[in-house]
Amino acid sequence: MSAITFELDGAPVRAENVDPNTTLLHWLRANAKTGTKEGCAEGECGACAIAWRANGPDGSARWEVVNSCLVLMPSVHGRELLTSEGLASRAEGTLHPVQRCLADGGGSQCGYCTPGFVVSLFGEMYRAREGAFDPESIAGNLCRCTGYRPIREAAEKLAVIRDKSRGAPDPFRDRLATPVAPLEASEHTITIGETTRSFARPSTLLDAVAILAREPSRTIVNGGTDVTVEVNQRHKRHDGYLSLEGVRELGQFEDRDDALVIGAGISLAQIEERLHVHAHGPTALGRALPMLGELLPLFSSRLIRTRATFGGNLGTASPIGDGPPALLALDAELVLASHDANTNAITRRIVPLSTYFLGYRKTARAPHELIEAVRIPKPYASLQRFYKVSKRRLDDISSVAGAFAIDRGPDGRVTRARLAFGGVAAVPLRLTEIEQRLLGTRLAASEIEPLAIAASQLVTPIDDHRASARYRKAMVVSLLRKLAFDTTSPSASHGVSP
Ligand SMILES: Cc1cc2nc3c(=O)[nH]c(=O)nc-3n(C[C@H](O)[C@H](O)[C@H](O)COP(=O)(O)OP(=O)(O)OC[C@H]3O[C@@H](n4cnc5c(N)ncnc54)[C@H](O)[C@@H]3O)c2cc1C
Numbered sequence: 022m023s024a025i026t027f028e029l030d031g032a033p034v035r036a037e038n039v040d041p042n043t044t045l046l047h048w049l050r051a052n053a054k055t056g057t058k059e060g061c062a063e064g065e066c067g068a069c070a071i072a073w074r075a076n077g078p079d080g081s082a083r084w085e086v087v088n089s090c091l092v093l094m095p096s097v098h099g100r101e102l103l104t105s106e107g108l109a110s111r112a113e114g115t116l117h118p119v120q121r122c123l124a125d126g127g128g129s130q131c132g133y134c135t136p137g138f139v140v141s142l143f144g145e146m147y148r149a150r151e152g153a154f155d156p157e158s159i160a161g162n163l164c165r166c167t168g169y170r171p172i173r174e175a176a177e178k179l180a181v182i183r184d185k186s187r188g189a190p191d192p193f194r195d196r197l198a199t200p201v202a203p204l205e206a207s208e209h210t211i212t213i214g215e216t217t218r219s220f221a222r223p224s225t226l227l228d229a230v231a232i233l234a235r236e237p238s239r240t241i242v243n244g245g246t247d248v249t250v251e252v253n254q255r256h257k258r259h260d261g262y263l264s265l266e267g268v269r270e271l272g273q274f275e276d277r278d279d280a281l282v283i284g285a286g287i288s289l290a291q292i293e294e295r296l297h298v299h300a301h302g303p304t305a306l307g308r309a310l311p312m313l314g315e316l317l318p319l320f321s322s323r324l325i326r327t328r329a330t331f332g333g334n335l336g337t338a339s340p341i342g343d344g345p346p347a348l349l350a351l352d353a354e355l356v357l358a359s360h361d362a363n364t365n366a367i368t369r370r371i372v373p374l375s376t377y378f379l380g381y382r383k384t385a386r387a388p389h390e391l392i393e394a395v396r397i398p399k400p401y402a403s404l405q406r407f408y409k410v411s412k413r414r415l416d417d418i419s420s421v422a423g424a425f426a427i428d429r430g431p432d433g434r435v436t437r438a439r440l441a442f443g444g445v446a447a448v449p450l451r452l453t454e455i456e457q458r459l460l461g462t463r464l465a466a467s468e469i470e471p472l473a474i475a476a477s478q479l480v481t482p483i484d485d486h487r488a489s490a491r492y493r494k495a496m497v498v499s500l501l502r503k504l505a506f507d508t509t510s511p512s513a514s515h516g517v518s519p
């Protein structure tokens with residue numbers, strides 16, 4: 022297959038001879054859809070937001086909003102896309118209510134960010150649940166001119182319009198009546214001079230591992246929120262991609278008796294939905310795993326979380342990734358899958374996350390292996406905390422992250438402890454020596470203090486533009502103090518910086 026076919030703003034499109042390294046945003050703008058804007062080309066501003074039809078955790082369709090600057094063109098094969106230009110009714114000469122509310126309320130000044138806000142609010146307008154506007158829906162959109170108030174007011178007005186107009190004829194809502202068919206397997210190949218470039222998107226795990234066994238040098242891509250940033254910002258060009266977004270098995274989410282199994286390809290936004298039901302607070306699973314409930318809202322914006330996965334977070338193995346410390350503290354294991362050529366079957370091995378990180382961005386995963394799933398074994402620790410220190414309170418990458426999972430006996434003394442940090446060494450780190458010394462304590466401030474100082478001496482952070490090594494060491498002390506404070510003061514804040 023060398024043509025990429027999809028539906029764009031209601032019309033079928035056949036894109037020929039597209040380099041797989043081309044982003045959807047660049048393709049749109051090169052093909053006269055310049056309403057979609059480029060601000061940053063790295064997922065930070067939301068000016069490039071587009072919507073596509075996708076299924077939620079319950080299998081029903083919704084309009085999912087993503088950053089088109091981080092979507093590689095072959096990923097859109099078989100999808101149904103909408104840009105801000107496809108929302109107004111040209112036949113009737115009317116704006117979509119989202120556009121009308123923003124325009125009437127003065128929510129657009131220079132207008133550069135407006136298409137992105139329009140699409141994000143469009144996604145919010147067609148969400149399944151009723152009720153107030155969710156500010157998180159525009160948390161990934163930046164505006165330099167309006168001061169946000171008029172945008173927020175327009176959004177609040179829209180929530181009312183949405184709930185009143187349910188049941189009224191609306192072509193965009195009608196499209197959500199049928200679930201989206203699973204992505205079909207596809208391969209997009211193109212020859213540029215002497216070079217052949219290919220983007221394979223299998224639909225089964227067996228096909229995915231077989232491709233990787235034949236061509237282990239292919240670049241694995243899942244949500245693309247790391248891979249495509251490198252394409253855009255570092256001008257990386259890959260000749261072979263293996264896209265996992267169509268692989269059904271990677272979308273598993275199973276709450277088993279012995280463990281929670283999270284498929285490597287399920288988006289963080291969908292995991293979040295399973296942990297937290299809006300207006301009803303955390304689900305039973307969310308209450309059992311508050312670590313993830315604290316982590317996910319701090320992980321970038323919903324635009325990014327709609328695409329980002331734990332498979333990618335652990336695949337990229339960044340020492341400042343947020344997933345690794347939380348999953349290390351929860352004693353997670355990875356299921357690594359590969360291809361057995363003799364039997365043409367999948368072989369699997371389980372690797373404890375504590376032995377997975379070998380050095381700076383080096384892991385125990387062999388080139389022919391895929392991360393299939395993350396297993397979080399039960400019983401879960403009864404005390405879980407995730408703290409993230411970053412320059413901005415929300416929508417920022419960690420300078421330091423601390424994740425703590427602790428069990429105590431009936432006398433209140435610690436019987437088991439896991440302390441994990443990100444941003445304090447070349448790898449995400451568990452401080453096993455301090456964990457041992459924590460046993461038998463009551464987590465009192467006086468007991469934690471010497472351990473916090475000792476912990477800061479065990480870490481080996483670096484200076485960089487985010488934080489100095491000294492600051493990072495100080496944060497190790499602070500986060501452990503905060504743990505002591507939080508465990509003695511239940512009303513203390515969770516999650517964000519000390
Ligand atoms: C604006 C922005 C904000 C961000 N904020 C945060 C943040 O707050 N916290 C944070 O931790 N990260 C953050 N990130 C980084 C990124 O979103 C995460 O690392 C994300 O989890 C990557 O998932 P993905 O599926 O998009 O990965 P991809 O880009 O698809 O892949 C990332 C890497 O993992 C490999 N890979 C992917 N899937 C697999 C698999 N199943 N098996 C083996 N290898 C695999 C790929 O080859 C690649 O090397 C941010 C990124 C952006 C652009």
Ligand code: FES
Nearest residue numbers: 060061062067090
């Ligand atoms: S251009 Fe800024 S998020 Fe895509």
Ligand code: FES
Nearest residue numbers: 130131164165166
């Ligand atoms: S209106 Fe100018 S950036 Fe938002």
